[in-house]
Amino acid sequence: MYPERSEITRIWKALRKNGECEGINVPTIISSSWERCRQLNLDPMKIHCNKILSPDQLEERIRENIILVEQAMASMKDLYRFTRRTGFVLVLTDKEGYILKRLGDEDVLEFVSTVNFVEGGKWTEDIMGTNAIGTALIERQPIQVFAYEHYCAGSFFTTCSASPIFDSNQNLLGILDITGPYNLANHHTLGMVVAATRSIERQLILFDSYQQSETENMYKNIIMDSVSDGILTLDHELRVTHANGLAGKFLGFDNNIAKGKHLKELLPSGNEYFISGIADNKKLWNEPFIIKRYKDISKVAVSSTPLTAGDGRVLGKVIILQAMKQYRQMLKRAMGASATIGFEHIIGGSQSLNGAIERAKVAAYSDSNVLLQGESGVGKEMFAQAIHKNSNRSQEPFFAINCAALPRELVSSELFGYEEGAFTGARRGGNPGKFELADQGTLFLDEIGEMPLDIQAVLLRVLEEGSLIRLGGRELTPVNVRVIAATNKNLSEEVKKGKFRADLFYRLGVLMIEIPPLKNRKEDIPDLVEHFIKAFSRKLNKDVDSIEDRAVNKLLSYNWPGNVRELSNVIERAITLTQGSVLKFENLEPDIMQYDEDSFVAGAQSKPMDNVEEVMIRTYLKKYHGNKTRVAKELGIARSSLYRKLDKYSLS
Incomplete structure (x- = not known):
């Protein structure tokens, strides 16, 4: 109670x-x-x-x-x-x-x-x-x-x-x-x-679980619809469990009604090759397929990853679809197809080099083809990269190809690509050439003088028409490529000899730039040596920070038939052999140490020692900011002698 x-x-x-x-x-x-x-x-x-x-x-x-x-x-x-x-x-x-x-x-x-x-x-x-x-x-x-x-x-x-x-x-x-x-x-x-x-x-x-699931699905859908690839998920029977909008676009079906349907129900006949490739439980990576849609076709790069249980059973697949154009863009990035060198990386302050750089800067603002001429090792690819990097194509790919390094039978396929079945061993789906990969960007053709005449004719047609046909193909592919060509030959003479097409020479040589050899701009050698010492000391984990005057004098007197490339190799080898912080005369290569200056004729009437002496005076004037007392001391001569030499070389 x-x-x-x-x-x-x-x-x-x-x-x-x-x-x-x-x-x-x-x-x-x-x-x-x-x-x-x-x-x-x-x-x-x-x-x-x-x-x-x-x-x-x-x-x-x-x-x-x-x-x-x-x-x-x-x-x-x-x-x-x-x-x-x-x-x-x-x-x-x-x-x-x-x-x-x-x-x-x-x-x-x-x-x-x-x-x-x-x-x-x-x-x-x-x-x-x-x-x-x-x-x-x-x-x-x-x-x-x-x-x-x-x-x-x-x-x-x-x-x-x-x-x-x-x-x-x-x-x-x-x-x-x-x-x-x-x-x-x-x-x-x-x-x-x-x-x-x-x-x-x-x-x-x-x-909460429902909300979380809904939220996750919402995020998943947003993410999948935001990516630039088509994404398709299938169960073990090849029935669609999810497809974003791009997957539907690439394959030609409405992704909103695709869920639960087999690929065979969604695609028209003629896609058996694609479906069998997907059905095969092997992993695919950017395999090219031609998809037949109800109204047209699409070319896609397909990646497929099987989803497997712990016991090895295949539960489904994740399919990534990329338009071939996007795939090629990705391939360009993967191949490192970009220019990393600018004009600021070209070392030297000589009048002849500066003149070439100024012409190259003018070329960078133009979209015309460029022909770089100069001896081997003068830095033609550096100029090509700098022109591209400063052009309005700088965000697009830069591809370089050495025409002399390719076997004759591969030149055409390397430049213009090939279709599947074009020759024995041709890659399934074909392969784009450098022109397609460089689309919207720049293609650097080094040693253009070594290109076979029959390939020259094809190259000329591509440059004139702005399109190409792959080897073994029929379809015209438009390309927008700026060509920078380079040669160590006198192409005018090659044209006269019938070894180079005159029309191609004129097409390539809209803008012509002559890059001076190192023997004609020796005042740049000290700056180049300083640059290479720093670079190779870092690379080789050395503490070298200076060079003997005797070694510099020998470098200044040398002829440098291999130009800047040879100088770079000489300094790298010398740094490797150097013990301590000073690069010494005996660290130089024997050919350079034993080089006889008197055998070198710098010009028609000038003596070699005069050339070296002038370069040394210019170098020390620059080093000591015009302090003639310091320059005379470095040269081991009286000030009065220095003044006479300044008058002699018109340096006063």
Whole structure:
């Protein structure tokens, strides 16, 4: 039997006054709550909740907790079927104790509203003392508060049972509470509430999983539709599980209706080769295929990766599709087809070299073909790269090919490409040539004078028409390529001899640049030597930082038939042999150490030593910023002698 209301009042007053009452066992969780209320100086005679949200604030709270509200309301409605017409009211609060939703009989709701047990009311301990909602929020566990166990008078004729609701990470979301007449509640009431909250938590976990799955699918779709490749996933039967828009475009089907369909259902006949290639459980990497669509064809590079289970069973495949043009762009990047050298990397300040550089800079602003002429080793490819890097094609590929290094039978396929079956051993799907790969960019043809005459004719046609036909093919492929050619031969003489086509010579030589040999610009040697010493010291992990004057003099007097390339090789070898920080005369190659200056004729009438002497004077003047005293000291001559030499070489 439950005590009468008067007895409830007596017990409550005794508890409030003494903290205990004879015959009444107060749970620790309740006594702890009462102590908190006393420390807050909370009025035990408080009847009404005085903390209520405005309608707008309540609406905002519900919006913030809409998932909790929607999932909890289903369980609350199920529970209400058992509590209808019993005087109980079901309540859902947020994590701060604000009532978001109530469910109960109309008369019951009206009655509890008299103490502001309403939507928007805050029923925390600091507002309404010990009560199931507020105390469950603090203790984070289910609790039942019976009649006189409430701290404030407004609630001591009710019993409330509440259980916290947690998410999958044990974050507190809110409270589910049943409040009703004290004489109708029992411990089973709390059990019902706990069961209902567990159901709500399960629904929230399922909803989170669904949301996460939906979000992941959304991200996956966005990512797959954002990439520049077609992406197709298939199950083990070759049925589509996903296809982005580009996959549908490449293969010619609507990706929105492709899911669940076999490739054979989506593609017209004539694609057996492609389907069998995909069906084969081998990994493919950028294999070229021609796809027959219902209205036309598409050329794609296909990569296929089988998905296998632990026991080796093939579960499906991921297919990556690239347009052949995109594949070629990727191939260009993979082959490092770019220019890395600019004009700033061309070492030297001689008048003849500067003149060549200025002409090359003019060529860079033009889109005309360029012919670079000069001896082997003068740096023709450096000039070609610098022209490309400073041109409006600088972001496009730069390909270099040495015409003299290719076997005659490979020149055509290397330049213009070939189709599948063009010759024995031809790659399946064919192969693009350097002209196709260099499309929109620059093609550097070194040693152009070695190109066979029949290939010269094909090259001329490509340059004139801006298109090519692959070896073994029929289809015209448009190409937009700027050609920079280079030669160490006198092409005018080669034309006269019938070894080079005159029309091709004129087509290539719209802009002609002569790069001077090193023997004609010896004043650049000290700068080149300094550059190479630094570069090879780093490369070879050496500490060489200077060079003997005797070694410099010998380098200045040498003829350099191999030009800058030969000088580079000489310095690299000398650095390798050098012990210590100074490159010495004896570290130079024997051919250079034993070179006889008197055998070298620098010009028609000039003597070799005069040439070397002038270069040395120029070098020291530059080194010491025109300080003639320092220059004379370095040369080991009197100032008066130096002045005579300055007049002699017109350096004064």
